[in-house]
Amino acid sequence: MIRIGFFGTPEIASCCLEELCGDFHVSFVVAGEDKPAGRHQHMMHCAAKGSAMCRDIPILQPHSLRDPAFIDTIKKFDADIYVVVAYGKIIPREIFDHPRLKTINLHPSLLPRYRGAAPVPWAIIRGETETGVTVQIINEELDAGDIIVQEKVRIHENMTAGELYDVVIPMGSRMLSRAIGLLASGDAMPRPQDPAEATYCGKITRELAAVDWTRPSAEIHNLVRGLNPKPGAWTLFRGKNLKIWGTLRAEDCGEDLRPGELHVRGKKTLLAGTGSGCIEITSIQPETKKTMDGPSFINGYRLTAGDSFGV
DSSP, rough: OOOEEEEESSSHHHHHHHHHHSSHHHHHHEEOOOOETTTEEEEEEHHHHHHHHTTOOOOOSSSTTTOOHHHHHHHHHHEEEEEESSSOOOOOOOHHHHHOOOOOOESOOOOTTESSSOOHHHHHTTOOSSEEEEEOOSSSSOOOSOOOEEEEEEOTOOEEEEEEEHHHHHHHHHHHHHHHHHHHHTEEEEEOOOOOGGGGOOOHHHHBBBBBBBBBHHHHHHHHHHHHOOOOOOETTTTEEEEEEEEEEESOOSSSSOOTEEETTTEEEEEEOOSBBBEEEEEETTTTTTEEEEHHHHHHOOOTTOOOOOO
8 A cells, every 4th residue: 555654734634634544554644833822822733633643643743844853754654655735844855855756745726826825815815716726746946846636626706715625625635646546556647837827825914914995896805705714804993903704796886985984775784885886794703702794783883974994
């Protein structure tokens, strides 16, 4: 049976690990280090480590992948291939070149587009109608290795990042198994990426997540979708932070609204002005409160003329 060394940290990695365990022998798991979390800052382990613990798979959590002792340890497992899924650190050549079938990586985009840290949210934020999943052979350049398998995914108009993850994670898990089988059998036909087609995406920052109400309604709708379920698009309301989790593009505002200005239509529909048209707010979370729908926000905050987001 093919022996796998697995590198991964978050939930997407855990899901892929579970799938691979059904088809192959996972010799070890390299997971992100435990981190303090919650109000009391208790040390918590990542999802991939949790899955490995449940299956009694040896777990390694190195502070540095260049530690000679760590490298010697994983080499002793004599894995046939290494699989990387959202591990969070760059894999050095001494590691990714070691297995006989090399090292593959799962990336949730149609490489070479959206190389980088957050391809799923960025594809939605930028209004893409199509994305995909790619399994590539790792090299020293970020997400630039030869493609083994690749599949497309349609992005619907109101799809959130969370909903897109629900599609690409199981798809990616199956694609990893297929890629390993192709490499092991010698039937893989790696396809080089065209660097001229490459685009890049960075990490999601708090500044990016702030809603700029002077932008067109379509851009704001895409931002909200792309940042759901985390970290959430945010704005100010009556001097306090507020997160917007759900929106719909409104075809007819019925009012000439300033950017951020609020308007209640029919006592139940919450509209906000933008730089071009307006947008309906369907799910919203005021600071220190639970998430609520538009009508609940209207009733709970007794909106008056002149109320506005962003202030």
